[in-house]
Amino acid sequence: MSFQMKNENSMINQNIENVNLKRTFPEIIGNSSAIKKIMSAIIKIAKCDAAVLISGESGTGKELAAAALHRLSSRRDKSFIALNCSAIPEQLLEAELFGHEKGAFTGADKKREGLLEAANGGCIFLDEIGDMPLSLQAKLLRVLQQKQFTRLGSNSVINTDIRIIAATHVNLRKAIEEGRFRQDLYYRLNVLPIDLPPLRARADDIEPLAQTFLQSCNRIHMTHNPCFFNEEVLKGFAQYNWPGNIRELQNVVERMAVYAGGGALTKEHLPHEITDYALDKSTPPNTNPSERLTLSTPQHTISTEDLPSEGFSLSQHIEELENQYILAALSKTNNNKNQAAKLLGLNRTTLVEKIKRRNLG
Numbered sequence: 001m002s003f004q005m006k007n008e009n010s011m012i013n014q015n016i017e018n019v020n021l022k023r024t025f026p027e028i029i030g031n032s033s034a035i036k037k038i039m040s041a042i043i044k045i046a047k048c049d050a051a052v053l054i055s056g057e058s059g060t061g062k063e064l065a066a067a068a069l070h071r072l073s074s075r076r077d078k079s080f081i082a083l084n085c086s087a088i089p090e091q092l093l094e095a096e097l098f099g100h101e102k103g104a105f106t107g108a109d110k111k112r113e114g115l116l117e118a119a120n121g122g123c124i125f126l127d128e129i130g131d132m133p134l135s136l137q138a139k140l141l142r143v144l145q146q147k148q149f150t151r152l153g154s155n156s157v158i159n160t161d162i163r164i165i166a167a168t169h170v171n172l173r174k175a176i177e178e179g180r181f182r183q184d185l186y187y188r189l190n191v192l193p194i195d196l197p198p199l200r201a202r203a204d205d206i207e208p209l210a211q212t213f214l215q216s217c218n219r220i221h222m223t224h225n226p227c228f229f230n231e232e233v234l235k236g237f238a239q240y241n242w243p244g245n246i247r248e249l250q251n252v253v254e255r256m257a258v259y260a261g262g263g264a265l266t267k268e269h270l271p272h273e274i275t276d277y278a279l280d281k282s283t284p285p286n287t288n289p290s291e292r293l294t295l296s297t298p299q300h301t302i303s304t305e306d307l308p309s310e311g312f313s314l315s316q317h318i319e320e321l322e323n324q325y326i327l328a329a330l331s332k333t334n335n336n337k338n339q340a341a342k343l344l345g346l347n348r349t350t351l352v353e354k355i356k357r358r359n360l361g
């Protein structure tokens with residue numbers, strides 16, 4: 001077979017694969033090779049029944065991936081129940097999961113089935129598992145190992161058949177080192193890992209996602225005068241770092257469309273965090289090299305030894321470093337945000353936004 005024919009064949013195969021992935025995952029938008037790899041992994045993982053651990057920053061689509069996995073699994077006809085472990089206080093979380101007998105605790109005025117029972121035969125999605133209190137982690141481990149549990153206030157053992165999909169935006173290995181997460185539970189959950197990359201690492205997905213969100217906005221709100229993006233907006237989207245990932249992109253698109261009320265979306269409609277980000281990037285704070293040398297950065301050349309063999313989150317590390325500079329600038333200027341912003345070469349609004357978002361104030 002000639003080289004050209006081989007190439008054509010592999011392109012045809014790839015196109016067939018892309019069409020198949022789109023058909024299998026109508027709810028998951030994206031053209032990047034990263035998201036295609038995730039979709040292929042989900043297809044494989046859905047076929048077996050072991051626990052899954054989905055990691056990724058907030059808004060990267062962890063819950064969407066979990067629901068798709070359930071939909072493709074043999075448990076699809078049974079429930080998919082999602083529970084956010086960080087949103088509920090410890091005692092309520094325990095009652096929510098395991099259920100309780102009447103009188104098990106103050107306020108338990110009747111017997112109640114927990115989510116582990118309700119999800120029997122199906123799947124439970126435990127979001128933000130890193131925030132689950134240690135005492136509950138021990139109980140969850142028992143459910144995973146023995147497929148049994150008891151309701152609060154009861155001794156009778158209930159057998160359960162559920163698949164657990166857990167998700168986390170924190171680094172669980174670090175949480176283990178800090179004594180906040182059980183290692184044995186981690187290994188039980190991390191049988192099949194899925195790591196969702198942040199949106200900034202899959203730039204090819206930004207435009208198709210934005211167009212899809214805009215189309216659904218148009219269908220709902222702007223049937224007579226649909227909105228459309230002009231080039232500057234798409235460029236602004238492509239350059240931005242999307243700390244809130246796909247959830248943030250979805251909100252930005254909706255907000256822009258609602259404020260514009262229809263027609264072209266131009267750079268005037270872009271939220272300030274996106275325009276400021278572009279400005280920050282295009283005007284580096286210290287362009288004079290001699291000035292830059294006077295900056296007392298902790299001097300340390302990065303070597304291969306600085307890279308943990310299990311990997312780490314570079315963006316998280318840089319964000320932590322950035323936070324330290326912000327705090328130093330605030331303390332040097334007695335909390336004067338204008339001056340602190342100047343010291344850091346940031347726009348005031350960008351600085352204020354970072355302080356607010358990261359609780360640094």
Ligand SMILES: Nc1ncnc2c1ncn2[C@@H]1O[C@H](COP(=O)(O)OP(=O)(O)O)[C@@H](O)[C@H]1O
Nearest residue numbers: 027028029030058059060061062063064246247
């Ligand atoms: N690839 C994607 N295609 C379409 N919508 C997505 C995609 N990834 C995430 N979303 C949407 O973004 C929002 C956040 O996703 P979610 O799964 O809740 O993120 P996470 O659980 O990681 O915080 C949801 O509205 C979800 O439907």
Ligand SMILES: [Mg+2]
Nearest residue numbers: 059062063127
């Ligand atoms: Mg979530």
